Amino acid sequence: xxxxxxxxxxxxxxxxxxxxxxxxxxxxxxxxxxxxxxxxxxxxxxxxxxxxxxxxxxxxxxxxxxxxxxxxxxxxxxxxxxxxxxxxxxxxxxxxxxxxxxxxxxxxxxxxxxxxxxxxxxxxxxxxxxxxxxxxxx
Amino acid sequence: xxxxxxxxxxxxxxxxxxxxxxxxxxxxxxxxxxxxxxxxxxxxxxxxxxxxxxxxxxxxxxxxxxxxxxxxxxxxxxxxxxxxxxxxxxxxxxxxxxxxxxxxxxxxxxxxxxxxxxxxxxxxxx
Numbered sequence: 094x095x096x097x098x099x100x101x102x103x104x105x106x107x108x109x110x111x112x113x114x115x116x117x118x119x120x121x122x123x124x125x126x127x128x129x130x131x132x133x134x135x136x137x138x139x140x141x142x143x144x145x146x147x148x149x150x151x152x153x154x155x156x157x158x159x160x161x162x163x164x165x166x167x168x169x170x171x172x173x174x175x176x177x178x179x180x181x182x183x184x185x186x187x188x189x190x191x192x193x194x195x196x197x198x199x200x201x202x203x204x205x206x207x208x209x210x211x212x213x214x215x216x217x218x219x220x221x222x223x224x225x226x227x228x229x230x231x
Numbered sequence: 232x233x234x235x236x237x238x239x240x241x242x243x244x245x246x247x248x249x250x251x252x253x254x255x256x257x258x259x260x261x262x263x264x265x266x267x268x269x270x271x272x273x274x275x276x277x278x279x280x281x282x283x284x285x286x287x288x289x290x291x292x293x294x295x296x297x298x299x300x301x302x303x304x305x306x307x308x309x310x311x312x313x314x315x316x317x318x319x320x321x322x323x324x325x326x327x328x329x330x331x332x333x334x335x336x337x338x339x340x341x342x343x344x345x346x347x348x349x350x351x352x353x354x355x356x357x
Contacts, residue, residue, distance in 0.1 A: 146310075148339075159357070172309075181355050184299065184335045185315030188357070196308045217315070 125171040129193050136175055136192070138163055138213060139206030139226050144177060144190055145199040156198055159188060162206075162226065164213035178216060185217065205229040236266030236302055237317055242278065246298050246318040246337070247330025247352075250284020251277045254295060254319060269300045269338045273319065286329050287321065293329070295319035296346055298337045298353075305340075312338065312357055320349050328352065 136142065144159045161179030164187070171193050178187045190197060206226035216224050237243065237256055245251045254275035259267035267273055273295050280289045287293065299314040306312070314336060321329045326345065333353035343350060350356060 181357070182335045184318075186336055186357060187313050189303075189311045191309045194308050194310070 122170070129171050133192055134200060134202050136163060136166060136200065136202065137205060138166055138211060139208035139229075140202050141204040141206070142175075142177060143199075143201040143203060144188075144197060145201070146190075147196045147198055160203070161186075161188070162213070162216070162224075164216055178213075180220070185220075205231075236268045237271075237273070237297065237300070238266050241317065243273075243275065243295070243297065244316050244318040245295075245321060246334050247320045247328060248332045248334070249286045249321045249328075249330040251280045251287045251293075251321060253277075253279040254293070254321070257292065260294075267297060268302055269297050269304045270340050270342060272296050272322070275319070294322045294326075296322060296341065296349065298333070298341065298349065299335065300338075304338050314338075 140163045142161065142163055144161075146157045146159060148155055148157045159177060159179065161177035163175050164178045165174075165176035167174045173192050174189050175192055176187055176189045178185065180186070192200065205228065207229040208226060238259065239256055241256045243254050243256060245254055255278045256267070256273045256275050258274040259265070260272040260274060261267060274292065275295050276292050277287055277289050280287055297317065297319045300317045301313055301315070303311040303313050318335060320333060323329050328346075328349050331352070333349060335353075336355045336357050337350065337353040339350075339356045341350060
């Protein structure tokens with residue numbers, strides 16, 4: 094029995110594998126590589142980013158732009174996520190995006206910040222000038 | 232930050248300009264469900280209202296739809312949204328919004344067939 098992707102690529106020959114040991118993680122990695130984006134910019138905590146999201150409303154498609162600060166990042170290959178926090182109409186909104194999603198057309202980094210934390214959850218309790226982050230130039 | 236949802240006694244901010252400011256949930260209109268989330272209709276009473284409000288008064292019972300919430304509001308592509316508060320828009324007896332403007336952000340997960348008017352009144356739909 095073979096694991097075939099797109100009817101073209103034989104990824105693994107399951108018959109010849111020894112199932113008494115654990116299945117190699119390479120199989121999942123090879124499958125995920127087909128869907129992962131290779132052109133993502135490097136995203137760090139504290140970056141101000143613009144996320145261009147494809148929205149489908151009935152038949153129409155349009156691109157919605159969301160700008161905010163990355164306050165959390167979760168690295169897990171294909172299901173890696175970033176949490177982008179912004180203040181819209183006086184309401185604090187956090188959106189968690191799957192960065193390899195085909196609905197995300199582009200992620201543009203506008204500004205990098207110097208932060209001393211891996212997660213910026215402290216920003217939830219602050220507003221206005223207290224949420225300013227020092228800019229980083231490297 | 233993630234919570235269980237809203238239930239009886241939960242205070243919701245009012246997102247429209249009907250005159251009410253805060254409502255208290257009496258009942259979440261879901262069958263066999265104790266907690267409500269974004270997009271649910273609730274029965275609520277007005278706890279705080281503007282003194283000069285003409286459409287609503289403190290103590291009145293109305294229906295409302297929850298337009299944004301502090302819990303994760305999932306999208307079909309796997310992304311989620313959460314807001315800094317719970318807010319609702321008051322509905323009249325015919326299911327149409329009482330207010331003429333919506334303040335703040337509205338979730339795009341609202342049922343468009345029922346709440347098209349609310350979606351068209353608000354400025355930001357996420």
